[in-house]
Amino acid sequence: MLPSSTVENYLKAIYLGVAALTKPHRLLPMGQLACALGVAPGTATTMVKTLAESGLVEYEPYTGVALTEAGEKLAALVVRRHRVVELFLVQVMGYRWDEVHDEAEQLEHAVSDRLVDRMDEMLGRPAVDPHGDPIPDQEGVITPQPAQSLLTCPLNTPVTITRVIDQDKSFLRFIENHHLKPGESIEVEDRDSASDSVRVRGKDDHHITIGTRAASKVLVHTPAAAAILLELVTSA
Amino acid sequence: MLPSSTVENYLKAIYLGVAALTKPHRLLPMGQLACALGVAPGTATTMVKTLAESGLVEYEPYTGVALTEAGEKLAALVVRRHRVVELFLVQVMGYRWDEVHDEAEQLEHAVSDRLVDRMDEMLGRPAVDPHGDPIPDQEGVITPQPAQSLLTCPLNTPVTITRVIDQDKSFLRFIENHHLKPGESIEVEDRDSASDSVRVRGKDDHHITIGTRAASKVLVHTPAAAAILLELVTSA
DNA sequence: GAAGTATTTTTGACTAATCAAAATGCTGGT
DNA sequence: ACCAGCATTTTGATTAGTCAAAAATACTTC
Numbered sequence: 001m002l003p004s005s006t007v008e009n010y011l012k013a014i015y016l017g018v019a020a021l022t023k024p025h026r027l028l029p030m031g032q033l034a035c036a037l038g039v040a041p042g043t044a045t046t047m048v049k050t051l052a053e054s055g056l057v058e059y060e061p062y063t064g065v066a067l068t069e070a071g072e073k074l075a076a077l078v079v080r081r082h083r084v085v086e087l088f089l090v091q092v093m094g095y096r097w098d099e100v101h102d103e104a105e106q107l108e109h110a111v112s113d114r115l116v117d118r119m120d121e122m123l124g125r126p127a128v129d130p131h132g133d134p135i136p137d138q139e140g141v142i143t144p145q146p147a148q149s150l151l152t153c154p155l156n157t158p159v160t161i162t163r164v165i166d167q168d169k170s171f172l173r174f175i176e177n178h179h180l181k182p183g184e185s186i187e188v189e190d191r192d193s194a195s196d197s198v199r200v201r202g203k204d205d206h207h208i209t210i211g212t213r214a215a216s217k218v219l220v221h222t223p224a225a226a227a228i229l230l231e232l233v234t235s236a
Numbered sequence: 237m238l239p240s241s242t243v244e245n246y247l248k249a250i251y252l253g254v255a256a257l258t259k260p261h262r263l264l265p266m267g268q269l270a271c272a273l274g275v276a277p278g279t280a281t282t283m284v285k286t287l288a289e290s291g292l293v294e295y296e297p298y299t300g301v302a303l304t305e306a307g308e309k310l311a312a313l314v315v316r317r318h319r320v321v322e323l324f325l326v327q328v329m330g331y332r333w334d335e336v337h338d339e340a341e342q343l344e345h346a347v348s349d350r351l352v353d354r355m356d357e358m359l360g361r362p363a364v365d366p367h368g369d370p371i372p373d374q375e376g377v378i379t380p381q382p383a384q385s386l387l388t389c390p391l392n393t394p395v396t397i398t399r400v401i402d403q404d405k406s407f408l409r410f411i412e413n414h415h416l417k418p419g420e421s422i423e424v425e426d427r428d429s430a431s432d433s434v435r436v437r438g439k440d441d442h443h444i445t446i447g448t449r450a451a452s453k454v455l456v457h458t459p460a461a462a463a464i465l466l467e468l469v470t471s472a
Numbered sequence: 473g474a475a476g477t478a479t480t481t482t483t484g485a486c487t488a489a490t491c492a493a494a495a496t497g498c499t500g501g502t
Numbered sequence: 503a504c505c506a507g508c509a510t511t512t513t514g515a516t517t518a519g520t521c522a523a524a525a526a527t528a529c530t531t532c
Contacts, residue, residue: 029479029480030481031480041479041481042480042482042483044480045481045482046482062479062481
C-alpha cells in the first residue's frame with residue numbers, strides 16, 4: 001500500500017521537525033507536529049497512532065513521535081523529491097529561489113521516482129537545493145554537511161554562506177537583496193547580545209546588521225571546514 | 237473553491253468522452269463515464285449529481301451528462317496541463333512517447349498554471365502533444381484540426397500521419413515499430429471489408445496490414461488539407 | 473505538594489469519495 | 503402491449519481525513 005500524500009506530509013513534517021529539534025531529545029511533540037502541518041492537535045494524534053500501527057513511526061503518548069527506520073527512509077525520499085524539484089524549477093525552469101517552495105510542495109507527491117532521477121541526472125547529481133538544503137540520495141541517505149551558523153562561526157574570518165534555513169518568501173527576498181545567498185563570501189564582524197544582533201561585512205564592504213533569530217538561519221563554511229571537505233572529496 | 241483532482245478527472249473524462257461520442261447526441265451515458273474512470277456506476281451518478289449542483293455539468297437522469305460552459309473550460313485546462321506535460325516529458329526529459337501517459341496523469345493535478353505556461357513557452361507554444369492530440373490554449377480553446385482516419389482518406393494518395401488516438405503502451409509501441417508515428421508519410425493502398433483490414437505502404441516501401449479498429453485510431457492529413465492549413469497560417 | 477496552566481488525548485460529528493447490491497426505469501422484440 | 507434484459511439510480515455502509523470541544527494528563531510555580 002503506497003502512502004497517500006497526507007501520510008507523506010506527516011512523515012516529512014516529523015523528519016524535518018525532529019531534525020530541527022533543539023534538544024537532542026529526538027521525540028517531536030504532537031503540538032509542534034500539528035502546527036507544522038496546519039492541523040488541529042487531535043488530528044495529529046489520531047493520524048500518528050495509525051502511522052504507528054503501520055510501523056512508520058514510534059509513538060510515545062504525551063511525549064512525542066519519531067520515525068522508525070522504514071518511516072525515515074520514506075520521509076527522506078519525499079524530501080529528496082521536494083528538493084530535486086526545487087532545484088529543477090530554479091535551474092531549468094527559470095524560477096526564482098523564493099518562488100519554488102509552494103510548487104514543489106505539490107509536485108513532491110506527484111512526480112515518479114523515475115522523473116526525479118531524470119531531473120537529478122540532468123542537474124548533475126547535485127548535493128544541495130537552491131537554499132543549500134542537502135538532497136538525500138536514492139537510498140534516502142544524506143552526506144552530513146559540517147556547518148556553523150552566523151552565531152557560532154569565528155569572527156573576522158572569511159566564511160562562505162552555504163545554506164539558508166527558511167522558506168519564507170520575504171525572508172528569502174531579504175537575503176537575496178543583501179547578497180547573503182549561498183555561495184557568497186562574508187565575514188562576521190561583531191555579535192552583540194545586548195542588541196540581540198550580528199554585524200556582517202559582505203560583498204563590496206557592504207555592512208548589514210541582522211537579528212540573532214535571522215542570523216541563526218544562515219549557515220556558513222569556514223575555510224578550514226571547506227579544506228577538510230575538499231580533502232574528503234579528493235581522497236574518495 | 238478549487239476543484240479536487242477527483243472533480244478534475246470527472247470533468248476531463250466527460251470532456252474526452254463526449255468528444256469521442258459517435259452520435260452527435262452529445263450526452264455521455266453514465267455507464268461510459270463510470271467505465272472511463274474505473275469506478276462503479278452508482279459512484280458516477282452520485283458524483284455527477286453534485287457536479288450538476290455546482291453548475292459544472294448538465295445532467296439528464298437516465299440519459300447522460302454534458303459539460304456546461306464553465307465545466308468545459310475547466311476540463312479543457314486540465315487537458316491542456318496533461319498534454320503540455322506529456323510533450324515536455326518527451327522533448328525535455330527524454331521520455332518515450334509511450335511512457336508519458338501515466339506520469340502526466342499524476343502531474344496534471346499538481347502543476348500550477350504558471351509552470352504549465354513556462355513549459356509551454358519553453359516548447360514554443362506547440363499546437364499538439366506527442367500523440368498529435370491538440371493542446372488547448374490558456375483559455376481552453378482548441379483550434380480545430382481537419383483530419384481523416386486511415387478508413388476515410390483517399391486511396392493511393394500520399395498522406396501525412398498527424399495523430400494517434402490511443403494511450404495504450406503496446407499499441408503505441410506497435411505504431412512506432414512500423415513507422416506510423418505522427419509526421420510519417422504513407423499511402424493507403426487498399427481497404428478490405430471482408431478481412432476487416434487496411435493495407436498501408438509506409439517508409440521504404442514497407443507494407444503492413446492492420447485491422448480497421450486500429451486504422452480508425454490513426455489520423456492523417458491529405459496534401460490538400462495540409463495546403464489549406466498552410467493557407468490559413470500564412471494569411472493569419 | 474497543591475493549584476493552575478498548558479499540552480495532549482478522547483469523543484462525537486462531518487465531508488468527500490467510494491462500493492455492493494437492491495430497486496427502479498427504459499427499450500426492443502415478438 | 504407486454505415482458506425480459508440492460509442501464510441507471512438508490513440505499514446503506516465503509517474509509518480517510520478532518521474539526522471543535524470535553525476530558526485527561528503533565529508541567530510549573532508558589
